[in-house]
Amino acid sequence: MPELTRLWHYQRPKLAARLLDRALQQERVALFGPRQTGKTSLLREELIPLARDRGALAVYIECWADKTDPLGSINYALTKALDDLNVPDSPTGRKLRRPVTRVGALGATLQLGEPPKRTLPASKFLQIDALITEILARVKGPVVLVFDEFQAIATGADADAASAALRAALTQASKRVGAIFSGSSEVLLLETFSRARAPLYGFASPEPYPLLGEDFAGHVARKFRQATTRELPLVEAMDTLALLGHQPEPFLNAVNNMMANPKWSLADGLRAMLDPQVRNKWTINWFGLTALQQCALRLVFEEKPPTARDSLAWVAGLLGGKEVAASSITRALEALVDKGLVARDLLGGGRRYVVGDPVMAAWLRQNQKLLPVPDDA
Ligand SMILES: Nc1ncnc2c1ncn2[C@@H]1O[C@H](COP(=O)(O)OP(=O)(O)OP(=O)(O)O)[C@@H](O)[C@H]1O
Ligand SMILES: [Mg+2]
Numbered sequence: 001m002p003e004l005t006r007l008w009h010y011q012r013p014k015l016a017a018r019l020l021d022r023a024l025q026q027e028r029v030a031l032f033g034p035r036q037t038g039k040t041s042l043l044r045e046e047l048i049p050l051a052r053d054r055g056a057l058a059v060y061i062e063c064w065a066d067k068t069d070p071l072g073s074i075n076y077a078l079t080k081a082l083d084d085l086n087v088p089d090s091p092t093g094r095k096l097r098r099p100v101t102r103v104g105a106l107g108a109t110l111q112l113g114e115p116p117k118r119t120l121p122a123s124k125f126l127q128i129d130a131l132i133t134e135i136l137a138r139v140k141g142p143v144v145l146v147f148d149e150f151q152a153i154a155t156g157a158d159a160d161a162a163s164a165a166l167r168a169a170l171t172q173a174s175k176r177v178g179a180i181f182s183g184s185s186e187v188l189l190l191e192t193f194s195r196a197r198a199p200l201y202g203f204a205s206p207e208p209y210p211l212l213g214e215d216f217a218g219h220v221a222r223k224f225r226q227a228t229t230r231e232l233p234l235v236e237a238m239d240t241l242a243l244l245g246h247q248p249e250p251f252l253n254a255v256n257n258m259m260a261n262p263k264w265s266l267a268d269g270l271r272a273m274l275d276p277q278v279r280n281k282w283t284i285n286w287f288g289l290t291a292l293q294q295c296a297l298r299l300v301f302e303e304k305p306p307t308a309r310d311s312l313a314w315v316a317g318l319l320g321g322k323e324v325a326a327s328s329i330t331r332a333l334e335a336l337v338d339k340g341l342v343a344r345d346l347l348g349g350g351r352r353y354v355v356g357d358p359v360m361a362a363w364l365r366q367n368q369k370l371l372p373v374p375d376d377a
Helices: 002-007 013-024 039-053 070-086 091-096 100-106 124-138 150-154 159-172 186-194 214-228 234-243 248-260 266-273 281-287 291-301 309-318 326-338 358-366
Strands: 028-032 057-062 143-148 177-182 205-208 342-345 352-355
Touching: 002 248, 013 028, 013 039, 013 143, 013 177, 028 186, 039 057, 039 143, 039 177, 057 070, 070 124, 070 150, 070 159, 124 143, 124 159, 143 150, 150 159, 150 186, 177 186, 186 205, 214 234, 214 248, 234 248, 234 266, 248 266, 281 358, 291 309, 291 326, 291 342, 291 352, 291 358, 309 326, 326 342, 326 352, 352 358
Parallel strands: 028 177, 028 205, 057 143, 143 177
Antiparallel strands: 342 352
């Protein structure tokens, strides 16, 4: 399967260029969108190479490289970028370290002269500013910082101090540095920039990530026709893509199944993908849950109030008749939130739970009859 996502990768050069143009004008953009819809791929595989082609220094920053320390992760990525610039034979160094007289050709150009010895402040909250300052001293021209998994900055014990440090460092560099913030938690990311009391309030313009839609489905249908001489009906492809929350990977997985079985429709390919006998992330998710968690997930999926008396009675019946306390279900729900399988529905004031991943929802729909097996059975 990974081959197909690679071979059939759908490029969006206009989208990448549009986003990059904004970053090159020193804008700060918060690109938010649902999980697994191709945000990281767009940034890493299209936007960053394009930025480099245009002579900008583009740095990809994985804020979750150290999950316990997002700011440390940011500093680490900046240090690596700086080291790369300082190595004369590195691709970045070679490209950006041109004599000043050749600025016109490449835009981003290293200033002449030996780099001064680096003396970084001990505090990581000050290091970020020192690192950005030093990067700017090394290159002429624009710098684009791409922060991925940026919601991480809002978590952790020093979240406010880390956000404030980042804000200060980027503000003082705002004449030459553009930034794109993206991440796998749409809600947290939006909150980071839109909650009035958050340290990064208003610091970036929120921009919805455009989901892969009809163009992508058409591209896959063309590839499918070339590979099989059969047709992949576009309407069916679009419906399936929507059902899967516009996630390219499971969509291509279903198409792949259809391709391997000459008599199959896309619906058959999808059914095979969601088969509980098949080892994939959704079956692994389900079978990795305790029976109580499976019950709680079912209740959320069926939109039943999980701690209502009827729900508790239903769970008790499934699990062998023993009484089930509302607090046990609440704990099971919290475990499901931690695993990323259910989310608090913000529209419902955060009190209602929903199945977060549309593919998991499709899996639960297909496998309605698969009942939780009591843990001690
Ligand atoms: N344009 C595309 N064409 C085909 N496949 C793609 C495309 N973009 C992404 N994919 C595939 O979809 C999967 C998810 O992509 P990616 O990790 O970029 O999504 P994401 O939105 O960053 O996810 P997360 O929210 O979990 O960080 C990967 O397997 C990737 O190869
Ligand atoms: Mg990602």
